[in-house]
Amino acid sequence: MKIKTIAMLVGLASAGSMVSTHANAEDLRMSWWGGNSRHAATNAAVKEFEKVNPNISVKTEYTGWGGHLERLTTQIAGNTEPDLMQTNWNWMPIFSRRGDGFKDLRDYSDILDLSQFDEAALAAGTNNGKLNGIPISMAARIFYFNKDIWDKAGLPYPVTWDDFMKAGPVFKQKLGEKFYPLVLEGRDVIAMNRSYMVQKYGIPMIDEEKKKIAYSDEQMLEFFKLYEDMVKNHVAPSSKYIAGFGAANLYEHKPWINGEWAGLYMWNSAINKYNDNLKPPMSLELGFYPQMKGATDAGLFYKPAQMFSIGKNSDQPEVAAKLLNFILNEPAGYKAMGLARGVPLSLAARRALMLDGTIKESDLSVAGLAQINDLPKQLQTSAYFENPQFVSLFQELIEKMDQGQITVEEAAEDFIKQGNRILRRAMR
């Protein structure tokens, strides 16, 4: 059944792209995924562009999220990808491991104004020294808390890492066994513990040069012990307890809806759906970001929420760069786009949208972004850190720990052994 669907998708996608390549050689093709509001905003921005440049016509191709990657993959594999396309940060290891999967945007810096963009953000779109994607907006994982439940517990939001460990027992005693200051799945834990380790040792998790985990055996053990301590101290429910609710999104679980799980370490760009699912009148509030004394980097998992890339086969990259600059940096373009792709990273766009009130400080994700911008971020997160197999391995090992099948020492040892195996294979 599955194979059939995929085969059909492949067939459809290639048929579609064949038609479009033969349509008109002069047309610039642009593709993206998203919901209706994004489609409308982007189409409006493109219309504005065509008004200013009447000799250029842009053909837009857009779909929902489902199936977009498969469609684009087929196009890229068949060298029929659009000139300009919306891309995802963690696709880079698939499409452009050596930096040659897309055009280097720095080659067009006379058309595309890169000075509007933060260097750290541009680094995230760079593979092997080539700027393959320009981040449209940025996101990071930060702390959000259920205001009403923390009020009930009578605790202020944690300021240091240790405050979390102290909050656990208070929740248990004041609110009951079922209440926890935080809820974390494997992918949240690995990101949060990495942040802690970066602050303490100044080392990111993955060494891309050596294609392995950068931590020593002792540091890896500390990494896993940190999780063990959080479960012991009632800071977050164990993976075993969460598994009891079955395989669904956290925000669909009753304990989340009812406020029993009173905090998150979550993408600022994704926070609204968690907030929306809380039983009224409960609501989330932005927490502080704990920082160790002397830490030069907050250890944020800071990455582009989406990017734009120019296809390596494009025969009119200058025109694509012109359109890109229009959408990101020119008033008519970014005003039409609004917040359809999150808070824009481009300084010019952000300033203007703040002045005209499009960006509201009170919004959870906007407030989060302001916090993220203030935190020190020197080190870049490796795209392999989000490798799904790597993250699943971590999830599996903490589950085994929680089930009592392995000790924390064994978990740390296994993670280095199998994690390195996965990284070697992914980077081969």
Added chain:
Amino acid sequence: MPIIFLKKHFKKMIKVIEKMKYLHYYRKCNLNNNKIELIDMYENRRLGLAYISPYIIGLLVFTAFPFLSSLIISFTDYDLINPPEYIGLDNYRYMLDDDTFYKSMGVTFAYVFLTIPLKLAFALFIAFVLNFKLRGIKFFRTAYYIPSILGSSVAIAVLWRAIFSLDGLLNSFIGVFGVEPISWLGEPVFAMFSVTLLRVWQFGSAMVIFLAALQSVPQSQYEAAMIDGASKWQMFTKITVPLITPVIFFNFIMQTTQAFQEFTAPYVITGGGPAKSTYLFSLYIYETAFKYFDLGYGSALAWVLFVAVAIFTAISFKSSKYWVFYSGDKGGK
């Protein structure tokens, strides 16, 4: 090798079915007195092929082609984007040292050995009960078949998750009797049990086949046994079961191959957890190919599963001559 094996033994089963076919023709011929009808059927073969060509083309394009190309892909390193690169047996070698591979294989066999006996026994039992002449029997036959129609859908799996969840229906129910909530999906053993139960619950199609078999057991044999003073249980074990062994065998093979391919239930209910305790092999294949974009390794895994199922089926066929009795046979060897 297994294919020759399959052929030989299916022939016996087909013989039984063919006999029924000829009976049918025999009557027909007698009534209308023409052999022409039979010959006509052969003359129309081309037209017949044209009629079923949509299916044949579908089979070739969507089944045979992917099937064979996956074999080729399994010897390559392929991530969908870069052209596949021939790497010989590397994918198969990687498997030898892959903990998840062993874990997942173990889970799959446990699942098969757990579900098959339970499901067959249950289906046979219900078929046996429904074979009695009771009031409203048609209603019950329909009612028991319904789960099979619904069973493999995602919606039912979601319902199942809601039933076995920590705050779910089942725990609310046992809570009435003062029992503490049990983490059905959080404990490896219970999680396996919950997923298994969904399959066992879909016993309807096996049941219907059993029911048909039970009804074909000649009444005279029961009467003879009754005169000899046999009990109901003796009649069941000494007459009913031996006479329907071909059907038991048929159900066994069908259910086994299906169980090896189970995907929806663990994917939706537990996501393969906790600690990979319900991580069936098809889940591992799917995630490797379409989540990790490692199509070469995913295809290799799929082929290992195929070979495992083939071997398992071959063993079943081999064993069948000791316990399956076809009418006209003298009995097991």
